[in-house]
Amino acid sequence: xxxxxxxxxxxxxxxxxxxxxxxxxxxxxxxxxxxxxxxxxxxxxxxxxxxxxxxxxxxxxxxxxxxxxxxxxxxxxxxxxxxxxxxxxxxxxxxxxxxxxxxxxxxxxxxxxxxxxxxxxxxxxxxxxxxxxxx
Amino acid sequence: xxxxxxxxxxxxxxxxxxxxxxxxxxxxxxxxxxxxxxxxxxxxxxxxxxxxxxxxxxxxxxxxxxxxxxxxxxxxxxxxxxxxxxxxxxxxxxxxxxxxxxxxxxxxxxxxxxxxxxxxxxxxxxxxxxxxxxx
DNA sequence: TAGTTTTTGCAACATTGTTGCATTTGTTGC
DNA sequence: GCAACAAATGCAACAATGTTGCAAAAACTA
Numbered sequence: 527x528x529x530x531x532x533x534x535x536x537x538x539x540x541x542x543x544x545x546x547x548x549x550x551x552x553x554x555x556x557x558x559x560x561x562x563x564x565x566x567x568x569x570x571x572x573x574x575x576x577x578x579x580x581x582x583x584x585x586x587x588x589x590x591x592x593x594x595x596x597x598x599x600x601x602x603x604x605x606x607x608x609x610x611x612x613x614x615x616x617x618x619x620x621x622x623x624x625x626x627x628x629x630x631x632x633x634x635x636x637x638x639x640x641x642x643x644x645x646x647x648x649x650x651x652x653x654x655x656x657x658x659x660x661x
Numbered sequence: 662x663x664x665x666x667x668x669x670x671x672x673x674x675x676x677x678x679x680x681x682x683x684x685x686x687x688x689x690x691x692x693x694x695x696x697x698x699x700x701x702x703x704x705x706x707x708x709x710x711x712x713x714x715x716x717x718x719x720x721x722x723x724x725x726x727x728x729x730x731x732x733x734x735x736x737x738x739x740x741x742x743x744x745x746x747x748x749x750x751x752x753x754x755x756x757x758x759x760x761x762x763x764x765x766x767x768x769x770x771x772x773x774x775x776x777x778x779x780x781x782x783x784x785x786x787x788x789x790x791x792x793x794x795x796x
Numbered sequence: 797t798a799g800t801t802t803t804t805g806c807a808a809c810a811t812t813g814t815t816g817c818a819t820t821t822g823t824t825g826c
Numbered sequence: 827g828c829a830a831c832a833a834a835t836g837c838a839a840c841a842a843t844g845t846t847g848c849a850a851a852a853a854c855t856a
Contacts, residue, residue: 539801539802539803539852539853539854540853540854541802541803541804541852541853542852543803543804544803560842560843561842561843570804570805571804571805571806572843573804573805573806573844573845573846574803574804574805576843576844576845577803577804577845578803578804581803593728593729593730593731594728595728595813596728596731596812596813596842596843597842597843598843616777618779621780632773632776634769634773634776635770635773635774635777638767638769638770638773639770641767641769642751642770642786643788644753644786644787644788645756645786645787645788646786646787647784647785647786648784648785648786649782649783649784650782650783650785651777651779651780651781651782651783652779652780652781653778653779653780674821674822674823674832674833674834675822676821676822676833676834676835677821678834678835679834695811695812696811696812705835705836706835706836706837707812708813708814708815708835708836708837709834709835709836711812711813711814712814712834712835713834713835716834730844731811731812731843731844732811732812733812
């Protein structure tokens with residue numbers, strides 16, 4: 527599904543920056559930081575980018591995958607809604623390239639997590655991402 | 662062990678703010694945010710607080726337990742060094758009082774995590790902390 | 797295409813992170 | 827306790843991000 531179709535499905539206006547952000551995150555293997563996106567989308571105002579990220583997060587189209595030292599990394603969200611996120615993965619911050627990758631987790635780990643009496647469980651880790659590990 | 666003795670053990674100078682920060686975090690059941698500490702320790706300069714947190718983190722006396730929306734929460738660190746942290750717990754952000762609590766995790770979950778080929782594995786969750794759950 | 801609603805871009809300000817530097821404080825040897 | 831040295835503090839200054847208000851522009855609807 528194209529970014530335009532996705533926005534239409536959620537009854538969101540198809541503006542240039544929303545399409546650009548969704549396109550960019552959809553094509554990216556890793557989650558992107560605010561500053562990275564700001565550089566890539568420098569034709570747009572930074573406040574507009576900020577508000578676009580808020581809106582897309584609110585509707586569950588993207589989510590903040592990782593946050594470190596005040597830097598936020600956003601990823602395209604599939605199978606999530608504004609309320610419920612698909613947490614069948616962990617967020618791996620690559621020690622080599624600095625990118626943030628979503629990694630599937632084992633069934634054993636999933637069942638262990640399912641027993642916890644908490645919501646919004648989030649696992650992050652550091653190591654080598656797929657691209658850097660195979661390089 | 663008192664905060665003064667701890668600082669001595671690590672060959673760190675026993676300054677007022679270091680003792681105040683260690684005392685505050687040692688007595689606190691939950692991790693404290695930068696702004697909370699800034700308010701509590703307003704007789705000290707905010708840059709000094711910032712550098713104190715850096716130094717104590719570097720020596721493994723405290724650690725950044727949780728980070729959300731640019732707000733960092735610090736906790737007293739026991740059984741950790743600058744290099745290796747004791748990650749036998751998860752960080753629970755209380756939906757009610759906003760505090761961050763360290764919660765012990767099950768052996769099953771520990772063994773699941775031990776199988777992951779990553780370092781610095783960190784789990785955070787949202788729910789009711791001990792104090793708020795029993796209230 | 798005109799009218800309505802939403803979004804954008806800009807100004808403005810708050811908070812946090814960060815560095816340089818002069819002053820103050822902690823520590824050590826006498 | 828005091829002098830001397832090293833380290834830490836407090837302040838100025840600036841960068842990045844977060845956040846709100848508002849007029850202009852763009853997207854949608856009839």
